[in-house]
Amino acid sequence: MLNRQLKWLALSCLLMVMTATASLAQITNPVKSIFPADTRFVANVPYAGDTLKRHLLDIYLPAKSGANPPLVVWVHGGAWMLNDKYADMSYMKNTVRSILEKGYAFASIDYRYSTTAPFPAQLQDCNQALEFLYQQAATYGYDRNRIALMGFSAGGHLASLLALSANNFIPAFYANRKKPSFQIKTVVDFYGPADLLAMIRRDAPLSDTAVATSESRLLGASPLRRPDLARIASPVTYIDTNDPPFLIIQGEKDESVPAAQSVLLSSWLTLAKVKNRLIIVPGAPHYGTMFDSDVNRQAIFDWLDTYLKK
Numbered sequence: 001m002l003n004r005q006l007k008w009l010a011l012s013c014l015l016m017v018m019t020a021t022a023s024l025a026q027i028t029n030p031v032k033s034i035f036p037a038d039t040r041f042v043a044n045v046p047y048a049g050d051t052l053k054r055h056l057l058d059i060y061l062p063a064k065s066g067a068n069p070p071l072v073v074w075v076h077g078g079a080w081m082l083n084d085k086y087a088d089m090s091y092m093k094n095t096v097r098s099i100l101e102k103g104y105a106f107a108s109i110d111y112r113y114s115t116t117a118p119f120p121a122q123l124q125d126c127n128q129a130l131e132f133l134y135q136q137a138a139t140y141g142y143d144r145n146r147i148a149l150m151g152f153s154a155g156g157h158l159a160s161l162l163a164l165s166a167n168n169f170i171p172a173f174y175a176n177r178k179k180p181s182f183q184i185k186t187v188v189d190f191y192g193p194a195d196l197l198a199m200i201r202r203d204a205p206l207s208d209t210a211v212a213t214s215e216s217r218l219l220g221a222s223p224l225r226r227p228d229l230a231r232i233a234s235p236v237t238y239i240d241t242n243d244p245p246f247l248i249i250q251g252e253k254d255e256s257v258p259a260a261q262s263v264l265l266s267s268w269l270t271l272a273k274v275k276n277r278l279i280i281v282p283g284a285p286h287y288g289t290m291f292d293s294d295v296n297r298q299a300i301f302d303w304l305d306t307y308l309k310k
Contacts, residue, residue: 028043028044029041029043029058029086030086031086031089031090031096034089034090034093034096034097035060035096035097035100036062036063036097036100036101038062038063038064039060039061039062039063039100040060040061040062040063041058041059041060041061042058042059042060042061042140043058044056044057044058045057045058045059045132047109047128047129047132047133048125048128048129048132048175052112053110054110054111054112054113054125055110055112055125055128055129056085056109056110057085057107057108057109057110057129057132057133058085058107058108059105059106059107059133059140060100060105060106060107060108061105061106061140061141061142062100062101062103062104062105064103065103065104065105066103067141068137068141068142068143069103069104069105069141069142069143070104070105070142070143070146070147070148070185070304070308070309071104071105071106071107071133071137071142071143071144071146071147071148072099072104072105072106072107072147072148072149072150072304072308073106073107073108073109073129073130073133073147073148073149073150073159074088074089074106074107074108074109074150074151074155075109075111075126075149075150075151075152075155075156075158075159076088076108076109076110076151076152076154076155077151077152077153077154077155077156077190077287078153078154078155079114079153079154079214079217080113080114080119080122080154080157080158080214080217080218081113081114081115081214081217081218082113084110085108085109085110086108087152088152088153088155088190088287089108091287091288091289091291091292092291092292093292094292094297095292095296095297095300098297098301102301104304104308105140105141105142107133109125109126109129110125111125111126111129111158112125114214114217114218115217118217118218118219118220119218119219119220119229119233120172120173120232120233122154122158122218123158123161123162123165123173124172124173124174124175125175126158126159126162127162127173127174127175127180128174128175130147130162130180130182130184131180131181131182133147133182134147134180134181134182135181144182145183145185146185146308146309147182147183147184147185148184148185148186148187148188148304148307148308149162149163149184149186149187149188150187150188150190151187151188151189151190151192152190152191152192152287153190153191153192153193153256153257153286153287154192154193154214155190155192156189156190156191156192156193157192157193157194157235158192159187159189159192160187160189160192160194160235160246160265161233161234161235161238162184163184163187163243163244163246164235164236164237164238164239164243165235165237165238166183166184167238167240167242167243168238168240170232183244184244185244185307185308186244186245186246186247186303186304186307186308187244187245187246187247188246188247188249188300188303188304189246189247189248189249189262189265190249190250190287190291191249191250191251191254191256191257191261191262191286191287192235192257192261192262192265193215193234193235193257193261194234194235194236194261194262194264194265194268195234195235195236195261195264195265196215196219196223196230196231196233196234197223197224197227197230197231197234198260198261198264199215199223199257199258199261200223200224215230218233219233235265236264236265236268239268239269239272239274240272241272241273241274243269243272243274244274244307245274245275245276245303245307246265246266246269246274246275246276246277247276247277247279247299247300247303248262248265248266248276248277248278248279249262249279249281249291249296249299249300250262250263250278250279250280250281251280251281251283251284251285251286251287251290251291252280252281252282252283252284253283253284253285254284254285254286255285255286256286257286259280262278262280263278266278277299277303279296279299281293281296
């Protein structure tokens with residue numbers, strides 16, 4: 001009788017462990033079901049040589065892509081202080097799935113929050129993650145010379161800033177203060193802030209400079225009080241003729257990042273003779289499934305095919 005009870009207890013413990021393991025796996029990657037069933041997953045890869053949770057990335061490899069497919073790197077949004085490397089995928093399901101179905105490799109990166117490390121920590125992390133992906137391309141099986149960035153909101157800002165500042169070499173933007181080896185072929189920027197000084201509301205009272213906004217948390221001070229820092233952290237500061245082409249997608253009714261930000265970025269790129277296209281999504285708010293439309297998806301893959309597959 002005792003042996004039977006012990007066996008039952010052991011079986012119960014095993015079932016509990018299996019359930020806990022399954023739950024942990026689900027928590028580890030809550031968006032796994034979005035991807036094609038034959039996707040090869042490489043999860044939680046440390047890219048900075050440390051144990052920080054915010055210094056991890058995921059790699060998703062298409063089952064049928066041929067040798068060394070191009071790589072699309074996903075940079076999540078969240079006001080520089082929220083979310084993780086799975087964010088923004090839930091409302092962009094069709095686009096995410098299509099990236100793998102069309103034979104692109106895919107990676108999603110985490111970076112430190114502004115609430116624990118002020119700018120430029122976030123950009124240092126993004127640069128470090130991209131350098132890791134570049135150096136480890138042969139290990140995972142994608143083309144390190146055909147890399148695109150796709151960023152959303154704060155992630156759009158970081159993706160744009162990373163790509164545009166690369167020609168300028170700002171030592172503070174790199175963790176080891178050394179220029180990395182990678183090059184970005186193109187950027188798909190979803191409603192990322194382009195000029196932090198232009199983010200200030202025209203009707204804001206001067207007392208608002210003491211209010212903790214997302215931008216002030218990022219910089220450690222209000223952009224009005226530290227316009228020097230705001231300029232350093234603004235993608236438009238670094239635009240020149242050698243920058244990669246940009247596809248910019250913006251919601252007309254964005255309540256967080258005004259549509260003028262994307263228009264401004266497109267205008268500066270055009271003046272510098274950098275190839276770009278601006279898509280304003282009619283009636284769209286700051287984020288949501290309106291950005292995952294057939295029309296937008298066609299534009300995205302026309303763009304990626306043009307600049308990554310040639």
